[in-house]
Amino acid sequence: MNDTPDTLLYLADPYSQEAEYGETWREHLSRLAPDIPFRVWPDEVGDGDAAAVRWALVWAPPEGVLAGFPNLELVISMGAGTDHLHGDSAFPSGVKVVRMVEPTLTQKVAEHAVMSVLMAHRELPMYLDQQRRREWVQHENFMVAADRRVGVLGMGPIGMAISEKLRDLGFPVTGWSRTPREIDGVLALQGPVGLDVVFAESDILVLVLPNAPGTRHILDVGRLVQMPRGASVVNVGRGTLIDEPALLSALNCGHIASAVLDVYDEEPLPAESRFWDHPRVIVTPHIAGLTNPRTASEYVVAQVRRHQRGEELLYVAEGF
């Protein structure tokens, strides 16, 4: 008989920097929900504690660890994506998974995407390359936002926020998503024909899709060819969305003008990747939306409270 109250577990890959955030999460979560015991795996989970764990806040848990909590009912992803959990072949069946969807994270990724679109629009990759060579050359370009069509692939909360901000800057925006969306002043498309339109008519393509069935290499050689000559690619979704060698070829032959990338097929981006020093690629190390424990704690507590009250959970991830 275990009479420890229902417990929230913090479970990060112990070798990653997320493991160190445990204390920061504790500080915020215990302020918001002092009644919910909080334990950090592995140090604070002894024999006999596993049965009390009902909720887990996780990022990339080592394979099989979650299966060791017999009363676990809800996993809250520390990130907007949940693909890092699909690698766990022993993921316990019947456990629900919710994505991290909170306003600060959405805002951060949207800011990063807007910056990336503006960089592509104002040809920053080319000017940064000139700067490295101390080269003062002005390229005539009179295009303003209204002249540059932006496509946004993936219209979840983050894709919608990106679309709204780009629309407000004056870009003509077309969004594509599996399920219908309605946003003022944004053309929202679905289905295979909609996808063809987005590829064919995007001067700047923003990828915000998750790594999910059907999205792997959605930007492959065939789609790159469909894109207008001189188009740019922005990726804040997942590296798996892009066939990277195909993108490099398209950059090298000039069909694609530039790429602003935050995510990669392999992370950390290997030292030998051609992206690092490509003159028309901007590389950032998956920082578009780092989860802030202070603001995200409110979301975590709200989901746990919903679960405690038997209410419907928000942003339940598919495929678990």
Ligand code: GLV
């Ligand atoms: C990070 O990429 C996330 O899923 O939030």
